Amino acid sequence: MKIAVLKEQAAGETRVALxxxxxxxxxxxxxxxxVETGxxxxxxxxxxxxxxxGASVGPAAEVVKDAGIVLGVRAPDPAAxxxxxxxxxxxxxxxPFRDGARVEAYASAGYEALxxxxxxxITRAQSMDVLSSQSNLSGYKAVIAAADQYGRAFPMMMTAAGTVQAARVFIMGVGVAGLQAIAxxxxxxxxxxxxxxxxxxREQIESLGAKAIFVEEGGIEGEGSGGYASEMSDEYKAAQAKLVSEHIAKQDIVITTALIPGRPAPRLxxxxxxxxxxxxxxxxxxxxxxxxxxxxxxADELVTRHGVTIMGYANTxxxxAPDSSALFARNLYNFLSAFWDGEAGGPVLDEEIGDAVRLTQGGQVVNARLKDAG
Known part of the structure; x- marks a missing residue:
């Protein structure tokens, strides 16, 4: 089985999948x-x-010729x-939720998009989870970048000239990125x-030594499928906005991380x-x-509003790139090697994981999540 890796073409993409x-x-x-040159x-x-x-390196056409598996950070254009x-x-x-045209193009071209x-x-897929590995680094980078922009010290410092007060940092959204940001x-x-x-x-926040700020509203639960947050009620949103307004005014740094799969990011x-x-x-x-x-x-701009700097990267x-590429590449290897069949000469995916990640096969869009969303 030949595995091909092409140079990433998406704007601002510095990672590599191998x-x-x-x-x-x-x-x-x-x-x-x-591997494509460069x-x-x-x-x-x-x-x-x-x-x-032990890999060969050459031009894209040579690299992709007769490949049975192509690895990428961003899915390449099917024409490539x-x-x-x-x-x-x-x-x-x-x-896939935002780029349905690419998914359809893969189906038309007859490729199996994973x-x-x-x-x-799930437990056995943790080592394959690229979103978690990349979010870990994103949470770290968000704090480092914000600290650099803040331009003041983070820790309390007691000196002969006086005391420097510690910075107050508020993390909104406590998934993988948020937990790393706290740490x-x-x-x-x-x-x-x-x-x-x-x-x-709440327990995860407190286990890292941070103060948990929660709306105390009976019956409100934001746990969605797969450990992601779900859309909240209007009652909850109003209570959350009031709590945040009271707390945010005292903060020096705010890191927001909230996402709902398949939907625009919630306004916090x-x-x-x-x-x-x-x-x-x-x-x-x-x-x-x-x-x-x-x-x-x-994205990728420093915006100043009311004397506050707002920032964020299009691709954190x-x-x-060196660390995120290393983790991404290991995720891909863990995924494919877990199903590697020596006799078949490549991976043979099972139903639980294979059906979850497979978007297209045999000229059709086959993924249940995409069909339900459509």
């Missing part, structure tokens, strides 16, 4: 690995490192796969508080709430690629 480490592992399974440059991986690992085997598997991020976003959140801010010495619509996260911070914050405060919106949690947030993991 590393020399995982190339060696795939070769040990009996696969042939081929595919790893933006992630600090030289072509020579892939060659040393010309020459691959009929029905070749493509494992990558497809953004959406890594749809990896089920990072605590390590930097900040006073950290956090909130979420899921009551089950209004212009009025921004106006209540102290001048010089910073808000980092991790959800800005999906429309943003914060009013006025613009790409800001840490």
């Amino acid at each position: 590393t020399p480490e995982t190339a060696k592992k795939f070769i040990a399974l009996g696969a042939e690995v081929s 595919a790893g440059e933006t992630a600090a991986i030289a072509d020579s490192a892939f060659r040393d690992a 796969l010309s020459g691959a085997k009929p029905g070749a598997k493509v494992a990558a991020l497809f953004d 959406s890594m976003e749809f990896m089920p959140r 990072t801010a605590k390590r930097l010495g900040a006073q950290v508080s956090a909130t979420d619509v899921r009551s089950a996260t 911070v209004s212009d009025e709430q921004i106006a209540s914050m102290k001048p010089g405060s910073v808000i980092f919106d991790l959800a800005v690629p999906q429309g943003g949690n914060v009013e006025g947030a613009v 993991p790409a800001q840490l």
Whole structure:
């Protein structure tokens, strides 16, 4: 089985879906690995490192020719796969809810699209979960970037000249990214508080040494399927807005991380709430690629409103390309190797995970989640 890895074409995408480490592992399974020239440059991986690992390196057309598996961070345009085997598997991020045209194009081209976003959140798939691995790094980077923009010290410092007060950091949304943001801010010495619509996260927040800020409303529960948040009632939204307004005015840094799969990011911070914050405060919106949690947030731009800086990256993991690539590549290897069949010469996916991630097969869109959403 030939595995092909192409250079990423999406704007601002610096990651790569294979590393020399995982190339060696795939070769040990009996696969042939081929990488497009320069595919790893933006992630600090030289072509020579892939060659040393046993992979071949060359132009895209040569790399993709006769490939049975194509690995990507962002799913390549189907036209770029010309020459691959009929029905070749493509494992990558497809953004299937927002990019239905690409999914349809994959179906028309006869490829088997495997959406890594749809990896089920079950115990045996944890090592395959690219969203979790990338969110971990995103939560870390959000705090580091916000701290740099804030321009003041995070920890309390007691000096002969006086005391520097610790920064107050508020994390909104306590999934994987939010938990890492809490841990990072605590390590930097900040006073950290956090909130979420899921009551089950209270214990997680407190276990990291942060203060849990929750709406005390009976019967409100925000746990959705797969551990994600669900859409909340109007009653809850009103209570949450009041709580946030009271708390956010005291904060120096706010990190927002809230996402609902298949829907625009929920609005958590209004212009009025921004106006209540102290001048010089910073808000980092991790959800800005999906429309943003914060009013006025613009991807890859520093926006100043009422003396508060609002920021967020269109692709936060790409800001840490070497590490995010290493984790992404391991997720892909863990996924495919778990189903590798030596006799078949490649992966044979089971129903539980295979049906969850498979978008297209045999010229059709086959994924149940996409069909239900449509």
